[in-house]
Amino acid sequence: MTGHIRRPQLVAPAGSLAALRMALQHGADAVYLGLRDATNARNFGGLNFSEEDIRTGVAEAHARGAEVLFAINTFAQMGQVERWHHAVDAAAALGADAVIMADAGLIAYAAKRHPSLRIHLSVQGSATHADAIELMREQFGIRRVVLPRVLSVPQIARLAKQTDVELEVFGFGSLCVMAEGRCLLSSYATGDSPNNKGVCSPAHAVRWDEQDGTMHARLSGILIDSYAPGEPAGYPTLCKGRFTVEGERGYVLEEPTSLNAVSLLPSLIDMGIAAIKIEGRQRSPRYVADVVGVLRAAIDDACRDPKRFVPRQDWQGTLGRHAEGDQVTQGAYDRPWR
Amino acid sequence: MATMTAPNPATFRIALGPLLYYWPRAAVLQFYASIADTAVDRVYLGEAVCTRRHEMRLADWLEVGQMLREAGKQVVLATPVLVESESDIAVMRRVCAQEDFLVEANDLGAVHAMGRRPFLAGPHLNVYHADTLGWLASLGAQGCTVPVEMDGATMMALAGARPADVALEAMVWGRMPLAFSARCFTARHHRLRKDACEFRCIAYPDGLVANTGEGQAFFTLNGIQTQSATCLDLCAQVSRMAEGGIGYMRVSPHASGTLEVLGHLDAIRRGERPAAPSPALPANTAPSNGYWTGAPGIRWMSQESVEA
Numbered sequence: 001m002t003g004h005i006r007r008p009q010l011v012a013p014a015g016s017l018a019a020l021r022m023a024l025q026h027g028a029d030a031v032y033l034g035l036r037d038a039t040n041a042r043n044f045g046g047l048n049f050s051e052e053d054i055r056t057g058v059a060e061a062h063a064r065g066a067e068v069l070f071a072i073n074t075f076a077q078m079g080q081v082e083r084w085h086h087a088v089d090a091a092a093a094l095g096a097d098a099v100i101m102a103d104a105g106l107i108a109y110a111a112k113r114h115p116s117l118r119i120h121l122s123v124q125g126s127a128t129h130a131d132a133i134e135l136m137r138e139q140f141g142i143r144r145v146v147l148p149r150v151l152s153v154p155q156i157a158r159l160a161k162q163t164d165v166e167l168e169v170f171g172f173g174s175l176c177v178m179a180e181g182r183c184l185l186s187s188y189a190t191g192d193s194p195n196n197k198g199v200c201s202p203a204h205a206v207r208w209d210e211q212d213g214t215m216h217a218r219l220s221g222i223l224i225d226s227y228a229p230g231e232p233a234g235y236p237t238l239c240k241g242r243f244t245v246e247g248e249r250g251y252v253l254e255e256p257t258s259l260n261a262v263s264l265l266p267s268l269i270d271m272g273i274a275a276i277k278i279e280g281r282q283r284s285p286r287y288v289a290d291v292v293g294v295l296r297a298a299i300d301d302a303c304r305d306p307k308r309f310v311p312r313q314d315w316q317g318t319l320g321r322h323a324e325g326d327q328v329t330q331g332a333y334d335r336p337w338r
Numbered sequence: 339m340a341t342m343t344a345p346n347p348a349t350f351r352i353a354l355g356p357l358l359y360y361w362p363r364a365a366v367l368q369f370y371a372s373i374a375d376t377a378v379d380r381v382y383l384g385e386a387v388c389t390r391r392h393e394m395r396l397a398d399w400l401e402v403g404q405m406l407r408e409a410g411k412q413v414v415l416a417t418p419v420l421v422e423s424e425s426d427i428a429v430m431r432r433v434c435a436q437e438d439f440l441v442e443a444n445d446l447g448a449v450h451a452m453g454r455r456p457f458l459a460g461p462h463l464n465v466y467h468a469d470t471l472g473w474l475a476s477l478g479a480q481g482c483t484v485p486v487e488m489d490g491a492t493m494m495a496l497a498g499a500r501p502a503d504v505a506l507e508a509m510v511w512g513r514m515p516l517a518f519s520a521r522c523f524t525a526r527h528h529r530l531r532k533d534a535c536e537f538r539c540i541a542y543p544d545g546l547v548a549n550t551g552e553g554q555a556f557f558t559l560n561g562i563q564t565q566s567a568t569c570l571d572l573c574a575q576v577s578r579m580a581e582g583g584i585g586y587m588r589v590s591p592h593a594s595g596t597l598e599v600l601g602h603l604d605a606i607r608r609g610e611r612p613a614a615p616s617p618a619l620p621a622n623t624a625p626s627n628g629y630w631t632g633a634p635g636i637r638w639m640s641q642e643s644v645e646a
Contacts, residue, residue: 249551332520
């Protein structure tokens with residue numbers, strides 16, 4: 001090991017003040033959150049923050065020495081750009097430590113209007129290699145990039161050597177099998193996508209119906225999956241449905257599974273990753289508490305003695321309980337399908 | 339309501355997007371030989387989906403480009419959309435470095451690699467509003483293809499706000515590119531690893547359709563790309579699009595129907611036919627135009643409901 005270890009920041013999701021408080025209590029170094037509208041990529045009913053809540057959240061986070069990262073990570077829509085400008089202005093006014101953004105036109109606005117505001121390029125910004133990151137650094141002085149979940153560990157290691165921009169990677173949570181910011185499957189089926197409305201497979205399009213004991217999960221009427229009696233049913237996220245190709249039915253794109261990169265922490269720390277992110281602003285305060293607690297302990301352990309680091313059984317048990325379909329994978333990081 | 343006649347239909351140019359499928363070399367060469375004789379104005383060449391594919395190397399594409407240029411076409415080389423492996427990066431940089439043809443930049447890295455030389459901004463750069471378009475123009479973009487999910491009214495609003503020297507292009511026909519992954523779904527279907535994929539995608543000249551449990555054709559697997567199973571058809575909208583400032587109408591190549599739709603669009607712009615749905619679709623596809631009205635992209639709306 002090299003002499004000095006850079007301890008990555010643990011970045012936790014906050015879909016509500018309750019979740020934010022759980023994250024802080026269980027050891028998050030930063031929380032990320034967004035306004036209650038299409039300016040952020042978790043625009044789900046009952047979720048997210050009013051400006052007043054953000055004021056409270058920022059005060060509580062700063063009192064504990066934690067940061068608040070403000071997600072404005074959808075693409076401003078023609079004719080409604082003011083709404084996104086307002087979100088950027090609000091982030092600056094409310095004392096956000098950084099904004100997480102994807103839309104270059106909007107980043108240009110933030111960089112010009114609020115030159116001291118720290119800008120992170122969102123995973124939705126689809127910067128998958130050094131040339132892409134360099135463009136955004138050169139143009140807007142971005143300080144950090146959240147890497148798409150399509151990269152392998154060796155690719156991330158190479159990238160870490162090629163750029164001075166901080167790298168943030170996902171450590172746990174739901175998995176996008178598609179390159180983020182470039183997936184229109186949801187609007188194809190429902191009209192609304194992460195890019196245009198901040199949602200994927202939105203709840204308003206979901207319908208369940210039962211026929212002869214078989215449960216059908218639909219999006220805008222399109223059958224995404226069917227469950228035999230007694231079979232556990234998942235949310236119909238359309239890339240995780242079962243479809244038929246050449247007469248064969250199965251998970252054509254991806255199984256319902258969550259990302260778990262805990263055992264990769266020593267490698268990620270060794271390459272100098274600046275932050276480990278937990279996905280799940282749509283999840284409960286309990287999820288946030290449990291997952292932040294595990295990741296806090298794991299990062300601390302891995303920094304203390306990276307060579308001997310072994311994920312603890314009870315951590316993996318806790319994470320497994322919060323995983324989609326009770327399954328976890330290291331996804332693109334180790335590419336078993338390569 | 340009185341019937342409106344349009345004696346001088348607004349003119350537009352016809353573009354042929356990059357071939358997104360993996361065809362045998364002979365089929366590719368034959369296809370582009372036939373394109374030379376069509377009315378198409380702009381032809382995109384190159385491998386935008388998977389840099390493991392090798393029937394056509396960059397030198398081969400440059401040769402096809404020369405042939406098409408001699409036939410009077412504007413030739414554009416497309417960079418890969420998802421750039422992650424060393425070989426993706428190498429291909430992207432080589433395309434950006436060549437100076438024979440204009441380049442379509444399909445990721446931010448390609449925009450950087452162009453170093454402020456003129457380029458066209460591809461449909462996956464997520465240009466949803468005029469500020470992003472203006473930013474790309476400041477870096478050298480001379481044109482931009484709008485995201486396939488953009489509705490008609492927004493397209494026209496963007497066209498109205500575009501810098502004067504930036505032409506907008508919109509896809510009007512073909513299976514819609516919807517998503518990209520590090521993972522190859524064609525290989526996954528065949529239980530092969532991506533690095534040992536045996537190039538199975540070459541067996542599916544229009545991709546591999548995935549049906550729902552009720553037999554509805556839903557999406558199309560094309561290697562690392564996921565497309566719609568339906569064929570976008572905005573041919574009935576092209577005159578309005580042209581009036582609204584969309585300069586180029588993009589057709590995406592398919593094994594069948596491509597030449598027919600190119601002829602159809604040319605007849606529309608010459609005023610020989612009214613703007614109407616395409617007479618031809620790729621084999622075994624249904625049309626869709628839902629995105630035009632902001633509806634789910636998979637839907638097909640009748641002309642009456644589109645106008646309403």
